[in-house]
Amino acid sequence: MAAFGTVFMPEMALTTFEGNRWSDAELVNAQAIALHPGAHVLHYSSTCFEGLKAFRHADGSVHIFRMDANIKRMMQSSRLLSLPAVDPVQLGQMIIEVVKKFAHDVPEQPGSMYIRPTHIGTEAAIGKAAAATLSSILYVLLSPVGDYFAGGAKPLRLLLEEDGMRCAPHMGMIKSGGNYASALGPIARARDSVDADQILFCPNGDVQETGAANFILIDGNEIITKGLDSSFLHGVTRDSLLKLAADMGMTVSERNISVEELLTRAAKANTEAALSGTAAVLTPVGTLIHQGRDYAVGTGLAGPSTLKLRQALNDIQWGKTADQHGWLTRV
Structure with missing residues (x-):
């Protein structure tokens, strides 16, 4: 199977913001977009995106x-980056229409269709380092995918x-490409130096997130994760x-959880840790590396609570259990 996120559907949904209004959305060729070399996004990183998935159920329907939660977060990211305000109704229609167009290409379980709405500033104005773009493009790409981590649920x-830090503290809650780019160097060095799969950023001992996923600690019947803030x-x-x-x-x-508390709890036999995200779902963490030493989390293997939670989420996504929270939108 091709690497995660490297195969795309031939068309995408697209709308442009010009003259203080959004154009009617349309399906266009997904091979390329036209950008002026002076486009705001290329110089001042006025860009944000989302990641969500569509799933095929046993009866063939796609959900x-x-x-709604991803659209709400994209509206927040766009606002905080001073991009034109996203129309949530239009974006929802764009997502549904492009997924419906390629519904037959949504993979069977355990695969899914990854959906990538992207918003970029397009105004050609290299003098606008301290000013917002007046124009933008919003498009929705589709990519059929399997497991994000090649090793599946390997810890x-x-x-x-x-x-x-992964990014500037006031930028953390924005899903913007620059936040991911700033973590690439540290992650690459961690892989080369200590064979780490990811970095868990803990500035001044405060356990936050990895370069591309949230961190969750499970101690017996308690699930612990950092409380929401801007970081x-x-x-x-x-x-x-x-x-x-x-x-x-x-x-x-x-x-908040400190590195000291994390390592203390990790030493207990019934402790588990995992990374959560649209791509990662819930992937177990078996080892924490701190100051040149390896610390096993619990048994070092995927724990029962991690596997149970992952399965519970997957079962809703694939229609195996009732969607009691109203999370699925049928296309």
């Missing part, structure tokens, strides 16, 4: 998972980074898993 190795991405999958954990009777603790 999009938590589209990951995380390097705890206490000196650096990290407010994951839709994170939110979904916390709701499912509460449904299962688990204690949900959204609060």
